[in-house]
Amino acid sequence: MSTSKSFKIFALEDNALFSKMLNYILSMDDEHEVVMFEKGRDLLNALDQKPNLITVDYSLPDMTGEEVIQKLSTRMPHVPVVVISGQTDVKTAVKLFTYGVYDYITKEEDIRERLLNAINKIKVNQSLKEEVEHLREELSHKYEFDKSIIGNSKPMKKVFQMLHKTTDNAINISITGETGTGKEVVAKAIHYNSNRAKKPFVAVNIAAIPTSLLESELFGHEKGAFTGAISKRIGKFEEANGGTIFLDEIGEMQMSLQAKLLRVIQEREVVRIGGNQVVKLDVRIITATHRDLSKEMMDNKFREDLYYRLLGVPIYLPPLRERENDVILLAKHLLDQFIDQNQLEKITISSDAKQKLIDYHYPGNIRELKAIIELAAVMCEKNIILPSDIQYSSSSDLEAVMSKDMTLKEYNFEIIQRFLKRYDDNVAKVAKKLDIGKVTIYRYLKEIEELPK
Numbered sequence: 001m002s003t004s005k006s007f008k009i010f011a012l013e014d015n016a017l018f019s020k021m022l023n024y025i026l027s028m029d030d031e032h033e034v035v036m037f038e039k040g041r042d043l044l045n046a047l048d049q050k051p052n053l054i055t056v057d058y059s060l061p062d063m064t065g066e067e068v069i070q071k072l073s074t075r076m077p078h079v080p081v082v083v084i085s086g087q088t089d090v091k092t093a094v095k096l097f098t099y100g101v102y103d104y105i106t107k108e109e110d111i112r113e114r115l116l117n118a119i120n121k122i123k124v125n126q127s128l129k130e131e132v133e134h135l136r137e138e139l140s141h142k143y144e145f146d147k148s149i150i151g152n153s154k155p156m157k158k159v160f161q162m163l164h165k166t167t168d169n170a171i172n173i174s175i176t177g178e179t180g181t182g183k184e185v186v187a188k189a190i191h192y193n194s195n196r197a198k199k200p201f202v203a204v205n206i207a208a209i210p211t212s213l214l215e216s217e218l219f220g221h222e223k224g225a226f227t228g229a230i231s232k233r234i235g236k237f238e239e240a241n242g243g244t245i246f247l248d249e250i251g252e253m254q255m256s257l258q259a260k261l262l263r264v265i266q267e268r269e270v271v272r273i274g275g276n277q278v279v280k281l282d283v284r285i286i287t288a289t290h291r292d293l294s295k296e297m298m299d300n301k302f303r304e305d306l307y308y309r310l311l312g313v314p315i316y317l318p319p320l321r322e323r324e325n326d327v328i329l330l331a332k333h334l335l336d337q338f339i340d341q342n343q344l345e346k347i348t349i350s351s352d353a354k355q356k357l358i359d360y361h362y363p364g365n366i367r368e369l370k371a372i373i374e375l376a377a378v379m380c381e382k383n384i385i386l387p388s389d390i391q392y393s394s395s396s397d398l399e400a401v402m403s404k405d406m407t408l409k410e411y412n413f414e415i416i417q418r419f420l421k422r423y424d425d426n427v428a429k430v431a432k433k434l435d436i437g438k439v440t441i442y443r444y445l446k447e448i449e450e451l452p453k
């Protein structure tokens, strides 16, 4: 069986016998490539080989273990170091931990278990870090402007022009637009296309958090800062440090908190509630609102100084009814997404259905279009969406399906029946498509039969 040595370990140990034993323990895992060193200097000279882990004996002939560790902490701060020592000296151990040493293991009987345990933990940590990196990378592709924000209409071209001006700087951005026009999608795309893409994107919906909790949610608190603060909590601003914070529905923020937010923005630092430690901030702020903030300002509901601080690059997202042919582009995109997520066969939209889609005014904008398309995909037969499959929330059809007239159970009946029709009553296939058990389908069918006719 071929094995790949993907985890390189450097081990620094001058005692010949112990070195042999260490090499044996570390090489037990086929994945490990172990390189033994007798002298600290030799190990330091070989760092360009990029080890994944370094073990260091504390007492060495040419330089002290402490010196080696100190040098490693500046030259390779991200590579975990495990110290192996012949002595149990708490003071030494504590000092070494200040250099960021991962573990301190004494040369005792259980060294094998302790060492392998430490290595396993390090590997799990490293693979988690790699996964986070990988996901961030994937996210940044996913949020490329023209891949995540679908639209080709004149007003959307203007939006794209503005978006491209936001990538190389940290200027604040204020997004306005009716509900469902894609304000959050745009905020994410700005972040993942900016030079902050590898740092966090933290979204906070101001309207969704009770006023009494909002301050601590945003700025954090120390343990015991107020009744209920049972432990220290980092606020969203600190969480977003180095990256972007998205304050959705900023127009809902109370005046008293607006003053605190202004202070944080001006000072570029935050102090957790009940604490005195000042945390420096480097956070880009993107705000969104469906309200007219300039009007709120005139009505004394929004602070003028905060308004201008947050305004930065203003981006207006037009309602869907003003986006010309984007309705069809978006409908196809949302349909493909739904097909992908549910592993359905290809579904197309008939030209009459397209016309029906264009004729509607979408008060709920793209969120509403998404719901309409998903329902149409479920309702249609023979994998083609016809005008009758398109049901608007303002018309009675969709209301009949989605609102009080139908319970969730009845809605489920409807979907299962549609799928059974589409797949010629093949229960196994329908169960697979809907990702539910066959028994569930039989149970529904039985219940339908038992309903009074």
Ligand SMILES: Nc1ncnc2c1ncn2[C@@H]1O[C@H](COP(=O)(O)OP(=O)(O)OP(=O)(O)O)[C@@H](O)[C@H]1O
Pocket: 148, 149, 150, 151, 177, 178, 179, 180, 181, 182, 183, 184, 185, 186, 248, 290, 330, 333, 366, 367, 370
């Ligand atoms: N241009 C677009 N391209 C593709 N999908 C979009 C686009 N705009 C919005 N969407 C989709 O529409 C839905 C609503 O978008 P989003 O939540 O960003 O809207 P919003 O303006 O923030 O809404 P609200 O004001 O209610 O918070 C999401 O599912 C989003 O993925």
